[in-house]
Structures are given as structure tokens and as C-alpha cells.
Amino acid sequence: xxxxxxxxxxxxxxxxxxxxxKQVNKDSTYIKLKFYKEIFKNEALTNIDSExxxxxxxxxxxxxxxxxxxxxxxxxxxxxxxxxxxRVYIPLREYKKKYDVAITKExxxxxxxxxxxxxxxxxxxxxxKNRTVISVPYEPKDSLFLEIYKDVVYNKHNxxxxxxxxxxxxxxxxxxxxxxxxxxxxxxxYKRKIKKVARxxxxxxxxxxxxxxxxxxxxxxxxxxxxxxxxxxxxxxxxNKHVDYYIKWExxxxxxxxxxxxxxxxxxxxxxxxxxxxxxxxxxxxxxFFTTSKLPCNSVFSDCxxxxxxxxxxxxxxxxxxxxxxxxxxTDLDTFEExxxxxxxxxxxxxxxxxxxxx
Numbered sequence: 008x009x010x011x012x013x014x015x016x017x018x019x020x021x022x023x024x025x026x027x028x029k030q031v032n033k034d035s036t037y038i039k040l041k042f043y044k045e046i047f048k049n050e051a052l053t054n055i056d057s058e059x060x061x062x063x064x065x066x067x068x069x070x071x072x073x074x075x076x077x078x079x080x081x082x083x084x085x086x087x088x089x090x091x092x093x094r095v096y097i098p099l100r101e102y103k104k105k106y107d108v109a110i111t112k113e114x115x116x117x118x119x120x121x122x123x124x125x126x127x128x129x130x131x132x133x134x135x136k137n138r139t140v141i142s143v144p145y146e147p148k149d150s151l152f153l154e155i156y157k158d159v160v161y162n163k164h165n166x167x168x169x170x171x172x173x174x175x176x177x178x179x180x181x182x183x184x185x186x187x188x189x190x191x192x193x194x195x196x197y198k199r200k201i202k203k204v205a206r207x208x209x210x211x212x213x214x215x216x217x218x219x220x221x222x223x224x225x226x227x228x229x230x231x232x233x234x235x236x237x238x239x240x241x242x243x244x245x246x247n248k249h250v251d252y253y254i255k256w257e258x259x260x261x262x263x264x265x266x267x268x269x270x271x272x273x274x275x276x277x278x279x280x281x282x283x284x285x286x287x288x289x290x291x292x293x294x295x296f297f298t299t300s301k302l303p304c305n306s307v308f309s310d311c312x313x314x315x316x317x318x319x320x321x322x323x324x325x326x327x328x329x330x331x332x333x334x335x336x337x338t339d340l341d342t343f344e345e346x347x348x349x350x351x352x353x354x355x356x357x358x359x360x361x362x363x364x365x366x
Contacts, residue, residue: 040060040067040068040069043069043071059072094128094130095128095129095130095135096119096126096127096128096129097126097127097129098124098125098126098127099118099124099125099126099127100125102127102129106134110127114127114128117131143332143333143361143362144333144359144360144361144362145333145334145350145354145360145361145362146328146331146333146334147350147351147354148328152321152324152328153347154301155299155301155302155321155325156325156328156329157340157343157344158297158299158301159296159297159298159299159308159325160176160178160294160296160297160329161176161177161178161297161339161340161343162176162297163340164299164300164301175339175340175341176339176340177259177337177338177339178259178294178329178336178337178338178339178343179254179256179259179260179261179294179295179337180259180260180261180293180294180329180330180336180337181214181260181261181262181293181294182260182261183226183260183262184215184216184217185214185215185216185217185226185227185264185293186217186218186219186224186225186226186227187201187205187216187217187218187219187225187227187228187229188218188219188220188221188222188224188225188227188228188229189201189218189229189230190228190229190230190231190238190240192230192231192232192233192236192238193229193230193231193268194231194278196278196282197229197231197268197278197281197282197285200282200285200286201229201285201286201289202218204286204289204290204318205218207318207323208293208323208326211326211327211330212330213330213331213332214293214326214330226262226263226264227263227264227265227266227292228240228241228264228265228266229265229266229267229268229289230265230266230267230268231267231268231269231270232267232268232269232270232271233269233270233271233274234270234271234274239267240265240267241253241265241267243265244265244267247267247269248269248272248273249268249269249272249273249276249281249284250266250267250268250269250281250284250285250287250288251266251267251269251288252264252265252266252267252288252289252291252292253265254292254295256295258337259336259337260337261292261294261295264292266285266288266289266292268281268285279314280314283314283315283316286307286316286318287307287316290307290308290318290322290326291307291308293326293329294326294329296308296325298310302319302321302322303319304316305317305319306319306321306322307319307322308322308325332362333362334346334362335362
């Protein structure tokens with residue numbers, strides 16, 4: 008009898024893992040014996056039952072062959088655990104890059120070989136045991152959405168001419184809360200516009216935006232320069248003719264941003280138009296998003312020039328998906344596409360795909 012197996016890989020850039028679950032069959036799984044006994048209190052274990060018992064990491068498990076029947080009986084117990092402990096592996100080459108420790112004999116005894124990769128068990132390591140993990144099911148999307156998303160995030164179709172073709176791009180996003188500081192020079196009109204869109208984005212669980220009154224408490228500054236105000240908060244923003252930004256990141260994690268609106272040369276432009284451009288740039292700082300020709304002109308991620316841009320439903324879904332835990336974080340384009348390919352193959356075969364994010 009085959010066991011239920013979780014095989015987990017961690018990408019080097021994010022310590023994000025995905026797990027493949029191989030089913031014993033469509034209606035069979037292992038559960039903890041103590042739960043089994045609680046459900047079937049009036050049924051004694053038989054010799055056949057004892058053959059379906061195994062012990063993993065100190066837990067006694069029993070194979071349930073009619074899981075639908077079990078779930079109906081177990082519905083009254085909230086603490087049921089349907090799966091045995093996960094064994095987590097990562098590619099050996101990535102382990103060596105990330106952790107400056109020698110490979111032990113015990114490590115080699117637990118090597119797992121998959122295709123051309125040698126995988127090392129890490130679920131028995133202290134750094135893994137002491138981790139914080141968020142594990143969620145894979146979030147499938149249709150191919151049309153994914154092609155748009157990949158162009159916005161990775162510039163896949165080279166819509167953004169400033170990026171050399173073939174240069175590898177990585178997913179970038181804010182992992183910590185965004186604390187926005189409005190410089191005293193910024194007009195209240197623009198402040199209200201920014202706060203309004205922040206409220207729209209508040210339903211995205213893992214994207215946190217706050218407004219702070221003290222500069223030292225911020226990691227995002229929005230400021231204005233004009234004929235009366237010349238103070239710049241970013242030395243990196245140069246030759247800005249109207250609106251520009253500069254963001255900083257490390258291993259894909261954005262940790263600082265400056266957004267500048269320059270009204271010295273554009274003081275005759277209608278403030279609504281300036282606000283539209285300011286907001287478009289603000290949205291782009293949430294993930295170092297590129298513009299694309301694959302979206303209609305009114306989209307904030309469209310490369311079409313328009314003064315009537317707005318956050319469309321699809322724009323919102325792109326940002327929401329970008330911050331979703333149902334995908335692998337901080338990867339390059341090739342890894343992103345390979346993860347989706349593997350996930351779809353696993354699901355097609357009746358398996359389950361989960362992404363576990365380690366912090």
C-alpha cells in the first residue's frame with residue numbers, strides 16, 4: 008500500500024515551498040488513530056485494521072479506505088487531522104547556497120531523488136521546526152489572466168522598452184506594512200486621492216497600508232515640489248518632469264519608496280490629470296509593476312496614454328493575486344511558469360497542490 012506523501016520544494020529567493028500530495032486512492036487517507044477510535048467508539052480494531060496502522064514521527068496513523076463515510080461521522084469533531092506530518096525537501100544545490108553548514112551522514116541517508124534533482128530533507132532541521140509557516144492551496148487562474156499578469160510583473164512581452172530583452176526579472180512586493188508619510192508640501196487634494204485608493208486596497212489581506220505623521224516612522228514618502236517648495240526626499244529621482252518614483256528592494260522584498268510630483272514645469276496641468284498620473288505611479292510602486300499593451304487604455308497598468316485611467320476590476324485582481332498566498336513568492340519568470348505547470352499537472356491527476364510560505 009502506498010503512503011500519502013508530501014514533497015516540498017523551496018525556491019532560493021523566497022523560502023517559499025510547494026507540496027505535492029499523492030493520493031493512495033481517491034477515497035483513502037491516513038488519520039491519527041486516536042481520532043479514528045473517537046469516531047468509531049463502538050467498533051473494535053480487527054487484525055485487518057492493524058495491518059493498516061503505521062507510526063510516523065511519534066504519531067500512530069491508520070489508513071481510512073472509505074473517507075467519505077469517515078468525514079460524515081467526523082463532522083462533529085473540529086480538531087480532526089486528516090493528514091500525517093509533512094516531510095519537506097529542497098534541492099541540495101539551493102540548500103548549500105542558503106545554509107553554510109556541512110552535509111552530514113544523516114542528511115545523505117534522507118536524500119530524495121526527483122528527476123535530475125537531489126533533494127535534502129529539511130523538516131527535521133531546527134530552522135524549519137522554529138519557522139512561521141502559512142500554507143494555502145494553489146490558486147488557479149486562466150491562461151489569459153496569467154499572460155497579462157506575467158507582462159505586468161515580469162515584463163514578459165517586453166512592453167517596457169527600458170528593460171533589456173532577455174534580462175531576468177523577479178517578482179517584487181511589500182512583505183512588511185507600507186507606512187506612508189505625506190510631506191507638508193503635498194496638497195490635501197492629492198492626499199485625499201491616495202487615502203481613497205488605499206481604502207479600496209484594504210480588502211487585500213497581505214497588503215497593509217497605513218499613514219503615519221512622523222517621517223521616521225515611514226518607509227514610503229509622497230512629496231511635492233513646485234515654485235514655492237524645492238525640498239526633495241529622494242536623491243535617486245532625477246530629471247522628473249511631472250511624476251516619478253523610486254523603490255528599493257532586497258531579494259524581491261520592497262522596503263522603501265519615494266513618490267514625487269513635480270509641478271514646477273507642469274503648474275498649468277489640471278489637478279485631476281496630475282492626480283490620475285500620481286495614482287498610476289502609486290499603483291506601480293506596490294510591486295514594481297510594468298505597463299502592458301494587453302490591457303485597455305483606462306487601466307492603470309496599460310501603456311496607453313490617457314488622462315482617464317482608473318483602477319479597473321482586472322487591475323484590482325492583478326494586485327490581489329500578486330499578494331495572494333496561493334502562488335510562489337519572489338520567483339523569476341521561469342520558476343513562476345514551472346510552478347504553475349506542475350500544479351496543473353498534479354491537480355489534473357487528482358492530487359492537491361499547496362504553497363507554504365516560511366518566515
